[in-house]
Amino acid sequence: MMAEPFLSDQIDGVLMMKPVFADGKIISSGISLRTGGSSSAPFSSLNLGLHVNDDPDRVIENRRILAKQIGFPLNRWVCAEQVHGTKIARVTQQDAGSGAESLGDVISGVDGLYTTEPDLLLALCFADCVPVYFYSREPVAVGMLHAGWRGTVHRGAAKMVEVWGKTLGIRPESIHAIVGPAINGRDYEVDERVITEVRKLEKSIWREAVIPAGNGHYLLNLKTLNRQILLRSGVPEKQVTVTGYCTNTHPELFYSYRLEKGRTGRMIGFIGMKDEGKDKS
Numbered sequence: 001m002m003a004e005p006f007l008s009d010q011i012d013g014v015l016m017m018k019p020v021f022a023d024g025k026i027i028s029s030g031i032s033l034r035t036g037g038s039s040s041a042p043f044s045s046l047n048l049g050l051h052v053n054d055d056p057d058r059v060i061e062n063r064r065i066l067a068k069q070i071g072f073p074l075n076r077w078v079c080a081e082q083v084h085g086t087k088i089a090r091v092t093q094q095d096a097g098s099g100a101e102s103l104g105d106v107i108s109g110v111d112g113l114y115t116t117e118p119d120l121l122l123a124l125c126f127a128d129c130v131p132v133y134f135y136s137r138e139p140v141a142v143g144m145l146h147a148g149w150r151g152t153v154h155r156g157a158a159k160m161v162e163v164w165g166k167t168l169g170i171r172p173e174s175i176h177a178i179v180g181p182a183i184n185g186r187d188y189e190v191d192e193r194v195i196t197e198v199r200k201l202e203k204s205i206w207r208e209a210v211i212p213a214g215n216g217h218y219l220l221n222l223k224t225l226n227r228q229i230l231l232r233s234g235v236p237e238k239q240v241t242v243t244g245y246c247t248n249t250h251p252e253l254f255y256s257y258r259l260e261k262g263r264t265g266r267m268i269g270f271i272g273m274k275d276e277g278k279d280k281s
């Protein structure tokens with residue numbers, strides 16, 4: 001069994017992954033927790049979602065708190081609209097700050113972002129859906145994907161692999177992927193409508209991710225589905241890591257859309273890179 005990729009003792013209010021060093025760059029990645037912010041119930045307290053009817057001034061304040069903790073100022077963040085699709089956008093320095101303080105200038109219509117440029121933080125919102133992190137050392141590239149059940153069954157993770165091959169010449173064998181904190185299979189019950197879509201995938205992909213729960217309902221493990229999709233895309237098994245953290249069973253750490261019946265905040269999953277030796281402050 002692979003070691004847990006997220007480290008709990010690095011920065012208050014954030015689960016970070018171990019830094020990756022590649023070609024003079026330091027890749028930083030992680031996910032925020034729900035504690036240490038200024039939002040009040042039901043968004044308490046470090047809500048980072050601008051779209052959940054929280055006070056936007058408090059959300060921006062919370063985002064500034066996270067920005068200071070992780071060393072990427074808010075004007076270097078790039079955020080996506082997140083429409084539960086599979087479109088992926090390449091971002092550059094011209095996109096810095098997009099969606100960081102307003103929904104009006106997010107990268108529209110996409111659920112995935114990637115870049116080859118330093119000093120940009122790819123930042124997406126989560127509360128049960130699956131964050132998938134991507135990086136390559138040669139050439140150096142980072143990516144971030146939001147995969148709910150729709151994005152998962154339509155192979156969003158595989159599309160990131162395909163896009164990197166077409167635009168960057170990166171082979172699947174050079175890609176590392178981490179499946180981050182999301183709702184576990186034992187807590188995610190779905191109906192026949194969802195499973196019908198899941199079954200459009202090869203059975204070898206969904207077989208271990210679906211457990212009948214009776215009365216036309218099933219338990220669905222989205223983390224397992226994303227892992228299998230990545231493996232079928234050619235990413236080596238040793239380079240696909242899955243966290244043990246579940247958003248639904250750790251309400252003291254994470255927001256959970258399902259547990260809190262839709263009235264809750266959002267964490268931000270993030271990945272970015274800096275030049276080695278550059279001051280993070």
